[in-house]
Amino acid sequence: MIKNYFKIFLKVALQNKLFTFLSLFGISLTIMFVMIFSMTISKITTGSGPEKDLKDVVFCDRIKTKQTIKGKANNGYSVSSCGRRVSETYLKKTKSADIVSMYTGAMPWEFILDGKYQKRAQNQTDAEYWELFDYKFLSGRPYTYEEVTNGANLAVITKSLKELFFGNEENVLGKIIHYTSLDLIITGVVEDPSKSAQNAVGDLYFPYTLLKNTEAPDDYMGGFTLAFKGKDTKQFKAISDETHEMIARLDAADTSRAIFLSGPLTQLGKMMRGYGDPEEYSKGSTLFKFLLFALAFILLPAVNLMALNFARIHERGEEIAVRKSFGAASRVLRSQFLFENILMTLTGGVIGIILSFLVVDLLGNSLSLNVNYFSNVPLTFSFNYLVFAASLIACLIFGLLSGYLPAIRLSRMKPALYLKGGEL
Amino acid sequence: MIKLEKISKVYRTREIETLALDNINFYVKEGEFISVMGPSGCGKSTLLNIIGLLDEPDNGKIELDNLPVTSYEDKKTARMRNQLVGFIFQSFHLIKELNVYDNVELPLIYRNMPASERKLRVTESLEKVGLTNRMSHYPSQLSGGQCQRAAIARAVSGNPKIILADEPTGNLDSKIGHEVVSILADLNSKGTTIVMVTHDDMLAKSTHRIVRLFDGRLVG
Ligand SMILES: Nc1ncnc2c1ncn2[C@@H]1O[C@H](COP(=O)(O)OP(=O)(O)OP(=O)(O)O)[C@@H](O)[C@H]1O
Ligand SMILES: [Mg+2]
Numbered sequence: 249m250i251k252n253y254f255k256i257f258l259k260v261a262l263q264n265k266l267f268t269f270l271s272l273f274g275i276s277l278t279i280m281f282v283m284i285f286s287m288t289i290s291k292i293t294t295g296s297g298p299e300k301d302l303k304d305v306v307f308c309d310r311i312k313t314k315q316t317i318k319g320k321a322n323n324g325y326s327v328s329s330c331g332r333r334v335s336e337t338y339l340k341k342t343k344s345a346d347i348v349s350m351y352t353g354a355m356p357w358e359f360i361l362d363g364k365y366q367k368r369a370q371n372q373t374d375a376e377y378w379e380l381f382d383y384k385f386l387s388g389r390p391y392t393y394e395e396v397t398n399g400a401n402l403a404v405i406t407k408s409l410k411e412l413f414f415g416n417e418e419n420v421l422g423k424i425i426h427y428t429s430l431d432l433i434i435t436g437v438v439e440d441p442s443k444s445a446q447n448a449v450g451d452l453y454f455p456y457t458l459l460k461n462t463e464a465p466d467d468y469m470g471g472f473t474l475a476f477k478g479k480d481t482k483q484f485k486a487i488s489d490e491t492h493e494m495i496a497r498l499d500a501a502d503t504s505r506a507i508f509l510s511g512p513l514t515q516l517g518k519m520m521r522g523y524g525d526p527e528e529y530s531k532g533s534t535l536f537k538f539l540l541f542a543l544a545f546i547l548l549p550a551v552n553l554m555a556l557n558f559a560r561i562h563e564r565g566e567e568i569a570v571r572k573s574f575g576a577a578s579r580v581l582r583s584q585f586l587f588e589n590i591l592m593t594l595t596g597g598v599i600g601i602i603l604s605f606l607v608v609d610l611l612g613n614s615l616s617l618n619v620n621y622f623s624n625v626p627l628t629f630s631f632n633y634l635v636f637a638a639s640l641i642a643c644l645i646f647g648l649l650s651g652y653l654p655a656i657r658l659s660r661m662k663p664a665l666y667l668k669g670g671e672l
Numbered sequence: 673m674i675k676l677e678k679i680s681k682v683y684r685t686r687e688i689e690t691l692a693l694d695n696i697n698f699y700v701k702e703g704e705f706i707s708v709m710g711p712s713g714c715g716k717s718t719l720l721n722i723i724g725l726l727d728e729p730d731n732g733k734i735e736l737d738n739l740p741v742t743s744y745e746d747k748k749t750a751r752m753r754n755q756l757v758g759f760i761f762q763s764f765h766l767i768k769e770l771n772v773y774d775n776v777e778l779p780l781i782y783r784n785m786p787a788s789e790r791k792l793r794v795t796e797s798l799e800k801v802g803l804t805n806r807m808s809h810y811p812s813q814l815s816g817g818q819c820q821r822a823a824i825a826r827a828v829s830g831n832p833k834i835i836l837a838d839e840p841t842g843n844l845d846s847k848i849g850h851e852v853v854s855i856l857a858d859l860n861s862k863g864t865t866i867v868m869v870t871h872d873d874m875l876a877k878s879t880h881r882i883v884r885l886f887d888g889r890l891v892g
Binding site for chain 2 (some may be wrong): 249252256257258260263353404494566567569570571572573574575576577578579662663668
């Protein structure tokens, strides 16, 4: 029976090449996109180097303030990273987290060295930064809590920055590196962070306390991101509650503005929100929109195939009528049709997976991911069994979805109509 | 073997209502070979479809092989068709995507039958119609006469007690038509009950009995 179905599937597929192409096209393309998308996500979220282990870390990197002058429409609002004062005096004191770090993240640093223009990244951090992220020290040590509090002129540099400034010199600890008007003493050299890192980025690191705080006393905006590390993900809720409570108090005290804190979000959450309005995102509408979009994207080929199937029912009329006359029950015909349809979608899925291999292999470099301002990371094929299985299951569901209604219609056709005496 | 009592069938379309069968009583004994004749549109195909449970009458009772048909539940009629009836059509209706062997096997795949027995039955049926050397051909590679012989092999592979043939010679020239009918006569001589619709007087006369339909009614 299955053999018989299989033969019919092959014959029908080969005889109607256009239909086969149209059916496979949509599904293959969708599966290809899903595979590539998942590779992208996994490339960005499976941290390497200092970001190896971020699963117990959440981030706050956006604050939004809105004008709330009474009697006027709420129009003006601004969004930015967290201000230094609000970070230092409030967020950093979150007790629910085991480690809290504040840092600017990679900021552009442009300079001329030996007559050549250079663009590197500098990152102003606290001491906890070195605890939270897992940098590999090649020599020396990170700056300490006291040194940060006292604003010590210290710097940690990467191996590549060391090579840029000092060439092959072995020991550069204690040497001076200039950043704008600051003379920084090198206390440590670290291995360069992974290019796909999004938080632990930079060539030059120094205590943020070295720069004067120029914020207005009532400002909440600034350039800082906060990272909270717990023992496990169960701590996230407490961290979220505590930070939001702090901000709520600030909000209550401020009569002219509403203050809103985005997050804390995981790495993936942060990525999904992107530069979208943090308030909207926190309401879940961005996520909802994304899921809706993803669903539509995934359902599209199924709907397309269903339409094709409906359009083609009559082509199968004679065969169905003959099968019925010789004893096929409607249920049996439905399973035949579903079987064929699922074979079709699975074929599409396999083609899609092969396509994603090819695309990533051939175009991996031009499909590089702009993970942060400073680095492009080429996409490489990462075979994710989970995504693979999910893709095949999705194909199965496509097959069922797009085949079920047409199969019912088909199995209910009156055989007599297709068995008229004359030539058809 | 076949017993129709007070069978009526009305086809309704938006414009007209056609009384295709009008209160028909129709009996066929086991082992009979009968011909149904009548002008075009008089209801011959409708009659065969109703005997073969492909269509449901509006009124009346049917018995096949002493089993009254009490409900037209899909599963039941499918099973009865599969066990009791073999169809032969004017335009063969072989499944074009399948070769002769697979076409002949069709009634058997809807039974719980081991592959070895299916193979035996298919080969036997093809022997009966003299088509063993064509079993891997596709319908498009066969002549009309060969197609109809394959269709007969399909109709008999399930060993049905009844064969319903709707103008089986209608698309064939008279020589081949006679061959086909002689194959049917041969099957009949081994006990199969056959109802054949035909327009050919000669062929009809070679059967046991002729039933004439006119405007949905049996005459003469
Ligand atoms: N599905 C249908 N819908 C409406 N009317 C139908 C349908 N099938 C048959 N009829 C009508 O019922 C009548 C009997 O049709 P049937 O096919 O039984 O005739 P027939 O005797 O087999 O004719 P022929 O010798 O041309 O094959 C005809 O008038 C036909 O138009
Ligand atoms: Mg007819």
